[in-house]
Amino acid sequence: MTLHVATAHTVAFLSMSLLVAALIYLNLLLILAVVSASETAIHSARDVEAQLLAAGEGAVARKLRAITANPFAQLHRALLLSAALNLALAALGLWIVTGPLLYLGWNPWITSSVLFLATVLLGDMAPKFFAARAPSVVLLGSLRLLNPLRNVLDPLAAFADHATDVLLQKFVTRHVKMRLPVTRDEFETLVEMRQEQGLLDSDESAMIHEALDIEALTVRDCMIPRVDLALMSSADAPQKATAILEKSASRFVVVYGETPDSVEGVIDTSAWKLANRPDWRTLLRTPAFVPETMPVLEALDHHLQSGGQPVLIADEYGGLEGMITRREIADWLLYEAAPWHGESAEIRDLGGGRYLLDGGTRLDHLQKELGIELDVGGIDTIGGLVFNQLGHVPKPGERITIAGADIKVRRTVRARIQEVELRLKPKPADESAEL
Numbered sequence: 001m002t003l004h005v006a007t008a009h010t011v012a013f014l015s016m017s018l019l020v021a022a023l024i025y026l027n028l029l030l031i032l033a034v035v036s037a038s039e040t041a042i043h044s045a046r047d048v049e050a051q052l053l054a055a056g057e058g059a060v061a062r063k064l065r066a067i068t069a070n071p072f073a074q075l076h077r078a079l080l081l082s083a084a085l086n087l088a089l090a091a092l093g094l095w096i097v098t099g100p101l102l103y104l105g106w107n108p109w110i111t112s113s114v115l116f117l118a119t120v121l122l123g124d125m126a127p128k129f130f131a132a133r134a135p136s137v138v139l140l141g142s143l144r145l146l147n148p149l150r151n152v153l154d155p156l157a158a159f160a161d162h163a164t165d166v167l168l169q170k171f172v173t174r175h176v177k178m179r180l181p182v183t184r185d186e187f188e189t190l191v192e193m194r195q196e197q198g199l200l201d202s203d204e205s206a207m208i209h210e211a212l213d214i215e216a217l218t219v220r221d222c223m224i225p226r227v228d229l230a231l232m233s234s235a236d237a238p239q240k241a242t243a244i245l246e247k248s249a250s251r252f253v254v255v256y257g258e259t260p261d262s263v264e265g266v267i268d269t270s271a272w273k274l275a276n277r278p279d280w281r282t283l284l285r286t287p288a289f290v291p292e293t294m295p296v297l298e299a300l301d302h303h304l305q306s307g308g309q310p311v312l313i314a315d316e317y318g319g320l321e322g323m324i325t326r327r328e329i330a331d332w333l334l335y336e337a338a339p340w341h342g343e344s345a346e347i348r349d350l351g352g353g354r355y356l357l358d359g360g361t362r363l364d365h366l367q368k369e370l371g372i373e374l375d376v377g378g379i380d381t382i383g384g385l386v387f388n389q390l391g392h393v394p395k396p397g398e399r400i401t402i403a404g405a406d407i408k409v410r411r412t413v414r415a416r417i418q419e420v421e422l423r424l425k426p427k428p429a430d431e432s433a434e435l
Helices: 002-043 048-055 059-068 071-098 108-133 135-146 150-171 184-196 202-216 238-247 269-274 296-302 326-337 363-370 382-390
Strands: 230-233 252-256 263-268 288-291 311-314 320-324 347-351 354-358 399-402 405-413 416-424
Touching: 002 071, 002 108, 002 135, 071 108, 071 150, 108 135, 184 202, 202 296, 230 238, 252 320, 263 269, 296 326, 347 363, 354 382, 363 382, 382 399, 382 405, 382 416
Parallel strands: 230 252, 288 311
Antiparallel strands: 252 263, 311 320, 347 354, 354 416, 399 405, 405 416
16 A cells, blocks of 8 residues: 555656656747747848838837848857757756656657657757748847847857867867868858848949959059050159149159150159149159059059059050059949949039039930030930040040030049039020110
C-alpha cells in the first residue's frame, strides 16, 4: 500500500514537472520561431521600400528605417539570441526525454526524434517560410522582442567578438592569413546581392560600379585636353596677362615660354583674385608632369592628394597633352551614376534677367517658362542647341546669341554641356507707348 501511494505521488510529480517543462519548451520554441523569422526577414527584405512608401512618415516608417539603416546590428542580436535559445531547448529537451517521459515508459529514440522534428519544423522552417513572404511584417514584429533585449545582447555580442579575436590570435599561427582579400568579382556579387535585398538602390549600385572602374582609367581618359586649356605666354604685356587671368573661365591658367610645350608654370586664378590681383609671377607654381598612360589611382595617390594644384599631362614626345585635377576625376566617376536631369526645378532665376539652366533643360519647357522662342528643328535641349550653334565641343566661357538671349557655357563634362547661363536682352519700349 505504501509503495503504491509513493508511486502515485511520483507519477503525479513527474506529470506536473512534464507539464511545466512542456510549457517552458513551447514558450522558448515560440521565441525561437520569432528570432528565426527575423533572421530571414533581414536577409530578404525586398518589399521594405514599398512598405516605407506606403507608411509615409509615421511611426511604422521610422521603425522600418531604424532596421534598414543598420540591418547587421539587428542580425547580430538575432543570431546571438538564436544560439542561446537552441542551447536551452537542447538541454530542456534532453531532460524531458531522459527524465519524465522515460520514467513514464516512452521510448527515448522515438520521443527524441519527434521532438527534434517538431522543433525544426515549428521553430525554423515554418517561420522562415513566412518571413520570406512578408519580411516587413516580421521586421516590425521582431522589434518588440529584440529592442528590449538590446542592452543585454549588444555587450554579449561585443564580448563574443573580442573573445573570438583573442583566441584566433593566440592559437592560429601568424603565417596563416585570417582573411583572404576579396576579388573584384566577389565584391560585384556582394553589391548585386545587396541590391536584390533592397539594401542598395540602383543609383548607389551604379556609383559603386563606377568607382570600381577607376582601376582601368588613365589620366588621359579624364583630362582636360590641351585645346581646352587656358594658356598664357610669359612674354605677354602686363595688361594682356591681367585680362587673360581676369576672363579665364578655368580656375588654372598654364603659362608657357616660347611654345605651349615649354610650360613654365600654372597660376591659380582664384588665389590671384583673392590676393588682390598682384603680379602674376608671384603666384606662378611649377606643376607636376605625368605621362598620359599613368593610372588615375596612381595620380591620386602621388600627385593629387591636395586639390590646390593640378597635374599636367605630357605625351610621348614630352609635349603638353592636357591637365587633370580631382574635379575631372569626380566628374568622370559620377557622370553615369548621377546624371544631370533637365527638370523644371533646374531653371534657377539669378535676377536681372539672368537664369542658370541645366544642359538637359528642354526647349519647349524653356519657352513656356520664360516666353522665348528657341524652336530649332531636331533639337530638344538647350545644351544641344548650344552645341549645334557652335559646331564643336564648347569649353566654359564660350557664348552664343540667339532669339533675343545671350547664352554662356558655364560647365561641361566630357563632351556634354552640363550648365549654361542665359541672359535675356532688355525688351524695347512698347511701340504703342512711343506713339
